[in-house]
Amino acid sequence: MNIAVIGTGYVGLVTGACFSEFGVQVTCVDKLPEKIDALRRGEIPIYEPGLEDIVERNTRSGRLSFTLDLADAVSRALVVFVAVGTPAAPDGSTDLAFVESVAREIGRCLDGYRVIVTKSTVPVGTSDHVRAWIQEELDLRGSKLRFSVASNPEFLREGAAIGDFMRPDRVVIGTDPGDDQALAILKDLYRPLYLNETPFVETNIHTAEFAKYAANAFLATKISFVNELSVLCEEIGGDVQAIARVMGLDNRIGKKFLHAGPGYGGSCFPKDTTSAAHFARALGHELSIVEATIRVNERQRLRMVDKIVAALEGDVVGRTVGVLGLSFKPETDDLREAPAIDIVRELLRRGAKIRAYDPAALAQAGRLVPEMTLCKDAYEALEGADAMVVVTEWNEFRLLDLPRARELMAEPRMLDLRNVYKRDPVVAAGFQYWGVGR
Numbered sequence: 001m002n003i004a005v006i007g008t009g010y011v012g013l014v015t016g017a018c019f020s021e022f023g024v025q026v027t028c029v030d031k032l033p034e035k036i037d038a039l040r041r042g043e044i045p046i047y048e049p050g051l052e053d054i055v056e057r058n059t060r061s062g063r064l065s066f067t068l069d070l071a072d073a074v075s076r077a078l079v080v081f082v083a084v085g086t087p088a089a090p091d092g093s094t095d096l097a098f099v100e101s102v103a104r105e106i107g108r109c110l111d112g113y114r115v116i117v118t119k120s121t122v123p124v125g126t127s128d129h130v131r132a133w134i135q136e137e138l139d140l141r142g143s144k145l146r147f148s149v150a151s152n153p154e155f156l157r158e159g160a161a162i163g164d165f166m167r168p169d170r171v172v173i174g175t176d177p178g179d180d181q182a183l184a185i186l187k188d189l190y191r192p193l194y195l196n197e198t199p200f201v202e203t204n205i206h207t208a209e210f211a212k213y214a215a216n217a218f219l220a221t222k223i224s225f226v227n228e229l230s231v232l233c234e235e236i237g238g239d240v241q242a243i244a245r246v247m248g249l250d251n252r253i254g255k256k257f258l259h260a261g262p263g264y265g266g267s268c269f270p271k272d273t274t275s276a277a278h279f280a281r282a283l284g285h286e287l288s289i290v291e292a293t294i295r296v297n298e299r300q301r302l303r304m305v306d307k308i309v310a311a312l313e314g315d316v317v318g319r320t321v322g323v324l325g326l327s328f329k330p331e332t333d334d335l336r337e338a339p340a341i342d343i344v345r346e347l348l349r350r351g352a353k354i355r356a357y358d359p360a361a362l363a364q365a366g367r368l369v370p371e372m373t374l375c376k377d378a379y380e381a382l383e384g385a386d387a388m389v390v391v392t393e394w395n396e397f398r399l400l401d402l403p404r405a406r407e408l409m410a411e412p413r414m415l416d417l418r419n420v421y422k423r424d425p426v427v428a429a430g431f432q433y434w435g436v437g438r
């Protein structure tokens with residue numbers, strides 16, 4: 001089968017590369033010439049473990065190619081995935097400009113039956129708009145061509161995207177009731193996963209669109225829930241990690257996403273929770289739990305700043321903070337809504353100096369926050385620092401050489417915003433230690 005994937009970012013590139021690995025003929029389209037040029041040279045524009053090998057192998061075998069020419073890609077495809085960004089608009093709604101532009105372009109070039117699949121995370125009802133935008137363009141051409149729309153939300157996690165795509169917990173396919181052709185085509189495309197016994201949920205389009213928000217909002221809620229508990233734990237001398245363990249060992253609750261920290265970030269949870277709350281309100285409903293989740297998350301970032309300021313006896317003016325980890329989570333270079341960026345900006349605003357290191361996101365972070373000093377490793381970031389702040393739990397920060405760190409720092413303080421250290425050994429190494437919720 002031939003497919004086209006429009007938008008070659010974290011989702012589109014992984015989707016295209018993984019389908020080509022399954023033997024599908026894939027054309028990935030983007031509108032950025034520098035991205036397409038880089039990919040054609042074999043350079044991967046994002047940090048995603050394992051992706052480079054798959055792209056290289058399948059490009060070489062001729063199953064995966066990259067182009068700026070959407071019309072050409074669509075003309076050769078039976079299925080067209082739309083995987084462009086759907087950022088938050090300032091009012092919390094979702095900016096669908098990229099989706100609309102792609103849908104209209106598809107409408108202008110369609111030359112036969114295609115299944116147009118929304119893979120981007122989009123508010124409920126967007127696929128109806130996609131259909132209307134394509135139809136409007138066809139009407140302008142006086143064309144009577146038939147096409148299907150479908151929803152196939154993506155659940156992959158950055159940093160583990162290849163495994164998540166190849167061995168997903170589930171695949172959701174939303175089609176119009178009675179559109180057996182589109183459903184059969186998509187099931188055929190996903191056949192390698194059927195053979196793996198991946199659970200498939202076949203449903204209508206609105207349900208598929210909503211399911212993605214439901215899943216992300218629930219995961220975000222778990223994080224905010226435990227973060228709210230962490231505040232109380234600090235008051236009562238409790239240990240939020242022990243509480244999370246007690247909760248997580250209950251199979252009905254599950255262990256994952258119960259880690260107290262600086263709050264969720266990234267390209268999905270913040271905008272997806274806000275978008276869900278927004279489209280619910282537009283329908284006259286309040287998703288009150290989701291709205292509370294958002295408020296708790298915003299507060300949590302500020303609490304982290306307060307924690308750092310308090311550790312520095314209330315005054316950060318002229319003090320140096322060594323920040324370890326900037327990306328929103330380990331194993332990605334994605335800085336969208338990264339807690340570290342908000343924390344660093346607020347500390348700078350209050351007069352602190354920042355020395356920072358991240359294994360993958362350093363250069364990009366330097367462009368976002370030019371006032372901070374970028375360092376080549378964790379130890380350089382700690383030179384002369386009055387406090388070390390572990391914001392993102394990259395593996396290389398889990399076993400720091402504490403005597404060496406102490407030697408380099410002006411004052412041995414550790415703020416472990418991910419609870420990756422146990423207090424006693426850090427204190428034994430001569431540090432003052434602060435975790436989150438314990």
Ligand SMILES: NC(=O)c1ccc[n+]([C@@H]2O[C@H](COP(=O)([O-])OP(=O)(O)OC[C@H]3O[C@@H](n4cnc5c(N)ncnc54)[C@H](O)[C@@H]3O)[C@@H](O)[C@H]2O)c1
Pocket residue numbers: 006007008009010011012029030031032035083084085086098101102119120121122154155156157158267268
């Ligand atoms: N990043 C994730 O972990 C993740 C996970 C699941 C779902 N999603 C969803 O998937 C969608 C894409 O996210 P992403 O992180 O891959 O975004 P991204 O910003 O990394 O990539 C989007 C790409 O689309 C391209 N693009 C925009 N307009 C275009 C056009 N008219 N023609 C061709 N290309 C165009 C951009 O240049 C960019 O390369 C979003 O809706 C997001 O919510 C993301």
